[in-house]
Amino acid sequence: MEFEQNKSLLPYNTFGIDAKAAYFSEYSSEEELAEILDEYHRTYAHLPLLHIGGGSNLLFLSDFSGLVLHSRILGIHRMEPVDSSEILIRVGAGVVWDDLVSTCISHGWYGLENLSLIPGEVGASAVQNIGAYGSEVKDFIQSVECLSLSTGEKRVFQADECCYAYRSSIFKHGLKGQFAVTHVTYRLSSHFVPCLDYGGLRAALESQGISEDVLTAQQLREVIIGIRKAKLPDPKVLGNAGSFFMNPIVSKEEFQRVKSQCPTLPSYPFNESHVKVPAAWLIEQTGWKGRSLGPAAVHDRQALVLVNLGGATGQDILRLCDEVRSSVFNKFGINLCPEVNFIGG
Numbered sequence: 001m002e003f004e005q006n007k008s009l010l011p012y013n014t015f016g017i018d019a020k021a022a023y024f025s026e027y028s029s030e031e032e033l034a035e036i037l038d039e040y041h042r043t044y045a046h047l048p049l050l051h052i053g054g055g056s057n058l059l060f061l062s063d064f065s066g067l068v069l070h071s072r073i074l075g076i077h078r079m080e081p082v083d084s085s086e087i088l089i090r091v092g093a094g095v096v097w098d099d100l101v102s103t104c105i106s107h108g109w110y111g112l113e114n115l116s117l118i119p120g121e122v123g124a125s126a127v128q129n130i131g132a133y134g135s136e137v138k139d140f141i142q143s144v145e146c147l148s149l150s151t152g153e154k155r156v157f158q159a160d161e162c163c164y165a166y167r168s169s170i171f172k173h174g175l176k177g178q179f180a181v182t183h184v185t186y187r188l189s190s191h192f193v194p195c196l197d198y199g200g201l202r203a204a205l206e207s208q209g210i211s212e213d214v215l216t217a218q219q220l221r222e223v224i225i226g227i228r229k230a231k232l233p234d235p236k237v238l239g240n241a242g243s244f245f246m247n248p249i250v251s252k253e254e255f256q257r258v259k260s261q262c263p264t265l266p267s268y269p270f271n272e273s274h275v276k277v278p279a280a281w282l283i284e285q286t287g288w289k290g291r292s293l294g295p296a297a298v299h300d301r302q303a304l305v306l307v308n309l310g311g312a313t314g315q316d317i318l319r320l321c322d323e324v325r326s327s328v329f330n331k332f333g334i335n336l337c338p339e340v341n342f343i344g345g
């Protein structure tokens with residue numbers, strides 16, 4: 001088996017970083033992945049292994065000296081039984097996430113509408129626990145099928161074994177780098193129940209003259225797409241990886257401390273003792289919104305997004321990341337954690 005060599009990763013990361021992989025391989029079935037892993041362990045085991053998805057949450061800080069794997073496992077299949085209102089669909093990890101959302105809505109399989117237009121692929125949805133507009137994918141995941149990268153054996157994780165939390169799962173922490181997701185089974189519904197509680201959604205519907213009582217899933221999808229397009233830069237035009245930082249979760253005491261200095265500080269409920277604070281707001285207060293550092297910039301319409309103005313390296317973006325983090329820390333005493341995964345360095 002031959003792996004591609006010295007492969008440009010430019011088409012495989014939405015930040016538009018021109019890093020190279022020493023070796024690269026794609027596969028379209030579990031069997032092919034098992035063969036690739038076999039070959040890797042026989043001949044290349046001294047090199048690092050990296051599995052990527054749509055590359056929409058990655059920042060390459062340097063070239064990658066090992067083997068990069070990418071899934072092309074496709075297919076969206078409804079599973080038995082087909083007569084209840086609960087709908088189970090098994091989806092290949094290489095399916096583009098938004099193609100899945102659009103297919104589901106057109107079949108009358110509901111639940112994923114608020115996650116419209118999130119970049120990336122199905123495999124990463126289960127690793128990253130993608131979320132937007134009041135929905136998180138964990139609430140729709142039934143199980144995640146994986147192959148062990150060390151043994152090639154199959155393992156199925158039920159949702160409750162995946163340790164899902166805000167933008168987090170066992171695949172990002174306890175089992176990081178140990179499994180490749182091959183398929184995800186989602187539990188959807190034949191009844192459309194709109195989820196409209198996220199700030200701004202009802203106002204957006206109202207401004208478009210759409211009444212909640214007659215709202216369709218397709219209309220909700222279009223409204224969400226409109227909001228995202230207005231705020232978030234299109235990676236085809238301006239390289240970026242969506243939210244660069246997570247919204248920090250702070251204790252209520254810490255929140256009160258900062259709020260006493262900045263009375264307009266917004267917050268969202270998280271649990272009894274903690275609240276979530278919008279990182280974009282903190283960044284905007286430091287004056288970074290719309291500012292650049294070399295070829296990297298803080299987006300002028302959403303301060304949580306760092307962008308590649310053209311030709312930036314991963315190190316350029318990292319420099320901006322560090323500057324923004326220290327400005328926020330110096331002003332508020334709050335530490336921002338990147339949501340994006342850094343590769344190499």
Ligand code: EPU
Pocket residue numbers: 131132133134198199231232241242243244245246247266278279280281282284289301302303304339
């Ligand atoms: N805000 C600012 N300045 C800005 C942008 C936002 O002050 O430039 C403040 C406002 O107070 C606003 C609040 O931040 O009300 C929240 O903004 P927004 O609704 O845009 O959401 P976010 O918290 O900044 C999160 C997700 C996004 C997701 C949106 C909508 C994270 C890290 N990010 O952003 O996810 O689309 O909510 O649900 O949780 C992604 O993960 O890549 C992503 C884009």
